Amino acid sequence: MSGLSRRKRILPKLAVATVAVMLLGGGGIAAADSSGATLGWDYSPASRPAAGPEALAKANNHRPESGKNLKAAPGVKGANGMWQVNSTAPTLSNTVTDGDGDTANLTFEVYSTDANGNPKEQVKLTNPDTGKPAAYGVVVSSFVTSGGTAKVTLHYGDLKANTTYAFRTSAYDGGLYETNWSAWAKFKTRGRTVDIKLPEPNKSAPAVDLDKYQEPQIGRRNRPEEVARAAKVAGKGSETCTDHGQKITCIKVGKPSDLSAKEKQDVADKLRAGSGDLVPWCNGTGVSVGKDYLKRDSACLKWATPIVFKYLVKGPDGKIYNPADAHFASAIEIKLNPVSRKFTQRFALVPMDPFIVQRGTIGMPGPFTMIPTFKCSAECTTAAPVWDGSPTWQPKGDIHAAYATFNHEWTGGTATKVSSLQLDWTIAGTVQGGGQEIENDPQWLGNSTPDFDIRCDAVASATSPGCVFSAYKPTWVMNFAKTPAAVAHAWLIQSKLPSHPGSKAADKPIKYLPASVRDSNLNREVICPSGWAKNYGSPDTTPIDTSDTVSCDEFAYAASYNSGGMPATLGGMNEVDTGNDCVQTYASRVAPGDWRLYDDTRTAAPTWKEVCGRSSMSNYQNTQSMQPFSGTFSSPSKYRLLDKDPYWVAFPEFAHCDASKAAVSCTVPKP
Template sequence: MGLAARRGMHTLSGLSRRRSILSKIAVATAAVMLIGGGGNAAADSSGETLKWEYSPASRPAAGPETLTMANNHRPESGNNLKAAPGTKDANGVWQVDRTTTTLSNTVTDGDGGTANLTFEVYTTDANGNPKDQVKLTDPDTGKPAAYGVVVSSFVTSGGTAKVTLRYGDLKTNTTYAFRTSAYDGSLYETDWSAWSKFKTRGRAVDIKLPEPNKSAPAVDLDKYQEPQVGTRNLPEEVTRAAKDAGKGSETCTDHGQKITCIEVGKPSDLSAKERQDVANRLRASSGGLVPWCNDAGVSLGKDYLKRDSACLKWATPIVFKYLTKAPDGNIYNPADARFASAIEIKLDPVSRKFTQRLALVPMDPFVVEHGTIGMPGPFTMIPTFKCSPECTTAAPVWDGSNTWQPKGDFHAAYATFDHEWTGGTATKTDKLQLDWTIAGTFPGAPGQDYPQWLGNSTPDFDIRCDVVASATSPGCVFSAYKPTWVMNFAKTPAAVAHAWLIQSKLPNHPGSKVAGKPIKYLPASVRDSDLNRKVICPDGWAKTYGNPDTTPIDTSDTVSCDEFAYAASYNSGGMPASLGGMNEVDTGNDCVQTYASRIATGDWRLYDDIRTAAPTWKEFCGRSSMSNYQNTQSMQPFSGTFSSPSKFRLLDKDEYWVAFPEFAHCDASKVTVACVVPKP
């Protein structure tokens, strides 16, 4: 029917059709009033079932007509149909960024009164034509809406009437058509508006997860603590300065006709074959104070640390030189004794005591480079290890003699030094600096050679000792080492998936080792992290506002709100910038929104919340509605083990990584982050 015919400028045939329709409306309305309404189309007196193309008066969801007022003006739908939030594409289809779509249209009433609109939604076929009616839900009651349509509130004539469809009525990534028809409280519009189409957005997150296993064993955190390369003050820096001052690159002692020197070389001074030989000798001679010191990947020529141990392999080779001075002053017939060396350090996070161990492994005892002048007698290596301040050091205990014979003596020797931190207050930490030197002597020498400096521990290998973490259990750690936290995926897969998603997709990458973005620890003693949590996850948020499809794991469980980065961190979106917060937001609504739902036994999904706009992936935090068990249990071992004084002894602002080994195969770069975990 044309617009003129719809608005009262009827031809005879149009008028006849209008009277026929009105007759059916009257009968249908009476029938509906008699049966009290319902979801089925009414029947006229002939028994014909009214088709859905008839006016809403045939299924009066907005209320019954007052037929005594049939001569008044009927209200009319406008031609300004919109689906929001969204924009219209080149084909005239509204692209809506959620499934809780708001539909609207203008409406007028010729009597100048108020009117509302009935909204009807259909799926579409392959050609984009209306196909099947979507039986909508009453937005107010949550129950099926009468006749499957929803009705707006009354608005003034010329105003815009709108309805927001309830979550669950529409599917993701689906095209729909909708139309409206007006009602002014007495009379219905006799026809529907034109159709308008809209499409809901697709999912941005679809991660398939297994059933949580409450009996899953605890994560072996030690397994994930990889050695970290560290730096310290090295003798080559002193050597370079000495060269610049014209003092040479080694420390020598003149004994008259004999000169002895000690030089600390660099790994680059060795050939590839020599480097491998040194590594093999050290590995074969390892005493096991720090077992990982000789693991594959712990290379000669680098220094490594973990939270409670260190392996220093830079100081190689150490060369003891023996030279002869002729009457003319020339130096002849040098003979060298070269050693591979390594220093191992073992700390105890709940003790004031710690241990160092020096390994000396001969490479070539007294290699004569020129001539055949006799070799000196046995010579002795004398290391000196110190720590300061407020630290005591016992005399070294040797395993193997620290004296070597001139020829054929390839035995390894180990010097163990025990230290004890003697300071400490409840309000501050102490930094202990380690310092290493080595000297040598041989029979007949007037005294010990002047020692050669091997370096000191600053900055990364300085030791932090404290009683701040525990007044009853003082302890020491390498605070420069960033430990790695791994959540229990088998027990709490949804919480782990949420943290992985946020770390992988957001520009701040909280806790990512690859991105170099560690988490910065916030202990409760500094600021109650619950205050952070209430910004992102206010009390009762999950129950009241979380996605309705959020699933507890069993009847004893409930739903709760999970945030990442963790509330107990400076990375938390709830941590104010004025207090050192790195990602402050106003509310959890500013975060990426997800939820965890059980689709079937053994099939859980982490989805983005389709009730809101898709993530931009420019957010700075994540908020997820999920099982309370999965949320709380995912972090329960953190304070009990990981951050505790007996494990990694985290203090305020200490940094750590968060790793997700089960997600190594997942690709977070896709528009839709979809993955099956664990890998099938």
Template sequence: MVNRTTPTLSNTVTDPDGDDANLTFQVYTVDSQGKPKDQVDLGGDYGVVVSDFVASGKRAKAPVPYGKLDPGTTYVFRSSAYDGGLYETDWSSWKKFTIRDRAVDIKLPEPDPDAPKVDLNQYQKPQTARRNIPEPTPPLRSQNALPAPLGEDCKSIGSGKIHCMTVGKPGDLTKKQQAQVDKRVRARAGDDLVGWCDGLTGKDFIKRTEACLKKAPPIESTFYRTINGNVTKVGSATFASQIQMKLDPASTSFQQRFWLVPVEFKHYAGPKEWGPLTMRPEFTCTPQCTTSSPVWSGSKTWTTTGSDMHTSYVTYTHKALGTDTNDVASVQMRWDIGGWVPESTVKWDMTLGTSTPDIDVRCDKVAAPTKPGCVFSEYKPTWVMNFKKYPAPVAHAWLIQSKLPNHPGSKTADKPMKYLPQASKNAHNRNPRDNGDVICPKDSDGKSWARVHGNPDTTLLPEIKPKDVPSCDEFAYAATYNSGGMPASMGGLNEVSSGDECVQTYATRAKQGEWHLYDDTRQGAPAWKEVCGRSAMSSWLNSGSMAGFPGNFAAAGKYHLLDEDEYWVSFPEFGHCDASKATVKCTVPKP
């Protein structure tokens, strides 16, 4: 098996007089029996290749030019000598060889220069997040409750007032209760700060600028009076809650909304209306943060007979002040909930936790100095390239992500991209273009690698870009720590000394409307142990494929990526393709 379509043919020269001689090589296709069929035109006047002169007894060698032999095809060759004066009258015996087949054949459509931009919002899925929720030791008692079994030994103050209470450990709703809570919140869906909260249960979720916190399970509070000289349990209330947050990537002001949904009121003794009960949710943010007065929608007070089950919410507006003095500021949130009933001698409070570690708010003026903004920095946004407009570079990126063991940017493999911003904004003062120069270097004359060394069958698009030229596309992107050009000493994850160590491909048009991404058969097949990819393709395709990145995506746009922030790269059009086999072959979009 020959591992490239540019093999070097060789044979030993034997001259009876001991003269130096060269060899002329012919190549033929073979028939079904493996016998010579048709001569292959290798170039020149006679369709042959000729070696240099070598001494008798030495091997003469002649390379076959690219484009003369096809992948996955069997050939035979023979040679005949010439010593400078006489031609050998006979040919050598036939030698058979087979060119390796392609390792990559991804069939693609024609680029559509009028294709619309990708709507990145549809690819930003909720990500589960953690916050610090302390585990209470039930029951939590008011200051009038002595450390004794639940409800016992409350200090009697007479007159039937509620003078002690307990807050039981948060529990889970039944499926029926949860359905009722969701239904009542959904009835006011137009009031949501975060529309995608509906249907999510039991956990906290974030996107880059939004949060939906549902891990706060319902809290049951039990109240006691002194009746006829005895401390008596008179009623209990169970509330479910939901916290929504909405940040602004172009402002350091952001909002929180706390929903309160009564689940159940119980009556045990005394008057059936043992309330009414007023709820008191509180938000605090630290450090260097201001909080507005609460704005209620719906009453914050409920009667306790069980007939009043209205849903209410309270909204707070916060402003992070840290970017006034620093480029980056972190804001930690704390959530508490409390309540009281008329004539009670106690109020109760319970913490629902803090935003650490995943829900802290990061505000910065690095990404956009004139418009500081805030994001949930622990959320990994998803970047999606425009396949309809630039199919070849998207296919190249998918191939490298899916096939190589380091899987750069793959959410499935949990191998996120790490963003490398411009030199002045990263810890190593590393220009991302320096990474690109390792993978796609220029020669001493300033000519690009693709123009000098790229596959000759690379298709250009002068009908779209009149002065289109061959260009070098790399993956992972140069503006990442995943790039093969990023030095390990600076945190690079996949350092190589040259783009020659990458998987080599090129993009070509087979016919109008049909393109292919092929591996470069001028060299050996990929080992699939490489850590980077290099592909020759149209400059219009390559340069346009990253439109909006980093700009609107990473830097001044919605996602505010800073140095070493992580993100995913997704290829939705390639979901049906199988990269598990040694040969990667697929048609995209799926036929």
């Protein structure tokens, strides 16, 4: 009897005993079986019977055979024959046939490779069903019909990212093994595309000072010179003159370019010289004369409209002479209260140098007075102005500044009422001459449309009605020190995806979705179904302590029209069918003080064309990151957000991070 026949006869006994020490070829690097014995490349699959024992009754039947269609998915096969797999938990497959028509399965064996791509060392695989070490370090597929494709999905954690492996298969029909292994097939797992290093969460971190991040926003309003240029609108030109017979008075308004640099500085110096600071930031950094600015609860109209009061006379020759005129710059400050019907305007008249231009010997005949009128549209009352500094100037040497304070009150307001109040500004003047007071008709200074109209409502809170500048987009900043992983996730999605939710640079604000309009939990159930993080999130997700659990975080926020769960039929901007369509990440503590936000390599790498993000992370970090939002940011007492109000989301700690490349790596805060 030949040695080969003898080996065939004793195979069943060896298989039952699960002890195999024979070598059928001896080539290659050896491997050890479960008993510790060392085997060569070509040991018999039956000597490691992971699929089950052989049956002597079938000894004369046909043995099953592995096919030649070895594949690793999801992925593509390169020109070198290697599969490029877009996962670290790939699905391996091959066809299998049996000459008797029996069903059969395949045993899959995986090896690491050396520098030349040759099999090097067996990877001890995990049973994907139990999560425990698989018998003999191999995994076995389900039975399939002869000619079918058998496949297994490897357990996450068995393979490393960005690493080349080789695998092969052997067939089993329930009684007999294939005597040889299939050919080898190679595949390479995908690398990480997200690696953001973060510090330990600090539960005691102080609250974010949101006001610090509310930068002045440049706004537009109707001004006489623009209206006059666009169309001839009655009463809306840039000059008003009144004929008094022999005497004529005019008030003309100009634009900041009419002012010299010194005059602009005078405005800046004198704007807040009156009683108190109605809008303290009006002379702060980034606010310059010649532009109009607003925040959610205040405005600084520093267009500094030049105002010229002209005095003219008719000479004996019938000609009109301009013996004198007075030059001012003006500015307006507005202060609202998000929990009050009352608001205030402050008008500054700042004399320019030279204040009165006198021509010839006539000059300005006597003192003159400027009379501003600040109106508020319907549903609004206005009290008489209170002056700090007299609105009357003497014809010589008088260059004092004057400030008028106007107090208004919104008179509308029911539980469903929202009003838009337009402000309108005019100015008139009188001059004393020859015992006669000469009054000039009012000149229009403009109105608040479109950006400085005031929105007052009792919708956000029926018990605390209030007013804001709804054209201003406030900026939301999460507490990075307290919840670094949640902040990193939001930054990543905003920075990388074309939807750029909340990005000021991309001009793509988030639109607020209040609970009164739609339950945001419905959005959340699309992206983060109940129990998803526990059952399907990355197993490497780390709670911050033993009292914490894991949860699912989405960005853009569920309480927004930008949410992937918001239906397009209800105004959703980025509707998806499921959270599986989002970029998948997770947060893990790899060492004390070293947290990471990683992309989930169990799934395909992000294309960065997705419209949403889903991340498995600490429940504390997830929930606490947004806990202050409704209590402060969107609340009636803070920025008073209503349905569809736009706002920005900023990440100051990530300013140094580069999101321009396909793979994102950064350490935050900057080391």
